[in-house]
Amino acid sequence: MKLSFAKRMSYIKASEIREILKVTEQEDVISFAGGLPAPELFPINEINEINQIVLKEAGTKALQYTTTEGYAPLREWIAKRMNERLGTVLDKDNILITHGSQQGLDLSGKVFLDEGDIVVCESPTYLAAISAFKAYGCHFIEIPTDEHGMVMDVLEDVLSRTENIKLIYVIPTFQNPTGKTWSLDRRRKLAELSSKYGIAVIEDNPYGELRFEGESLPSVKSFDTVGNILCTGSFSKIFCPGFRIGWIAGDKDIIRKYVLVKQGTDLQCNTIAQMTIAEYLKRYDIDKHIGKIVAVYKRRRDIALECMERYFPDTVKFTRPEGGLFTWVELPEGISAREILERCLERKIAFVPGASFFPNGNKENTFRINYSNMPEDRIRKGLQTLGEVVKEYISRSE
Secondary structure (H helix, E strand, O other): OOOOOOOOOOOOOHHHHHHHHHHOOOOOOOOOOOOOOHHOOHHHHHHHHHHHHHHHHHHHOOOOOOOOOOHHHHHHHHHHHHHHHHOOOOHHHHHHOHHHHHHHHHHHHHOOOOOOEEEEEEOOOHHHHHHHHHHOOOOEEEEEEOEEOOOOHHHHHHHHHHEEEEEEOOOOOOOOOOOOOOHHHHHHHHHHHHHHHOOOOOEEEEOOOOOOOOOOOOOOOHHHHOOOOOEEEOOOOOHHHHHOOOOEEHHHHHHHHHHHHHHHOOOOOHHHOOOOOOOOHHHHHHHHHHHHHHHHHHHHHHHHHHHHHHHHOOOEEEEEEEEOOOOEEEEOOOOOOOHHHHHHHOOOOOOEEEHHHHOOOOOOOOOEEEEEOOOOOHHHHHHHHHHHHHHHHEEEHO
16 A cells, blocks of 8 residues: 655655764774764763762652653753853743754744745755754755855845745854854844844754854854844753753743644653753763863864865865864865765765755765764874875866
């Protein structure tokens, strides 16, 4: 019997990163593909200790259902942290705990998007956000970016003449995939435009705590005067991703709508994971832990950039991020990153071609490099090999 599926299934494609990661499960592959944290930095001993404490002192509560909104002490910590670090004014009722920040994106689609609506985003943008929003039948308008972030003149022109724009999706700090960080003026201007045109903004911020250099900047949300801006966050990059605990913060009336759609999705997030994280935050210094992560990732970023300067041809451009997990590579026009990937996989090197990060499809001559997951010696070896393959392809095209 032939089954009839929902129309949305035609919008959903397999994640290119997830397909590549299947290959990278082979231990001999040097992977620059996924945005994976370094597993040796996970606080395993501390988590083991905290789990025992939680089960001993509050086991019946930890193993029981909890509210859809999430564990109150954890929400209080998140609100306080955002207020201190990002310049927001929030309390626990502004916070909804989600299964990673990714669920916050999916719930945003449920709350805001009807078929045919438009999402405005950076060009390029996070490919899993593209997948999350596409499931609701939306279209995308890509706004160009420069070294200061999304170009606001182009954004305002689009907002002023385009109907059915429901969301503006941005990653202003250590953007995925480019690693770029928006200037203060661009952040303030986006909040102004959101208010002027009455359009919601989803500010995705999974990497903001991983700053290697430069000054921290307030979030776009901190300039929100009307309640149009929502901000996602996650423990995946500053603690460990396996717990799948993130959050979305916003106006309380909007968050209540997110609570309603989350109840139809999964009822709640993992209770014991939330309580374990909250207890860890109470007993340990999370800033000290983040400091260890930042030191390792900065060293790996420095090595990656050094190797790219040494081994890549001068015609190849790449970004120099001040933090986060990624750098973005642009090859000369006419060079296919997908073809380079095929050759690299034969030599046990993996990365993500850039075309998937453009929702309307283009830029085959780009790719993303992750530097957080591989140890230093493998970064050097992998980028040297990648540079050799790139040189080979460019010389063929000349």
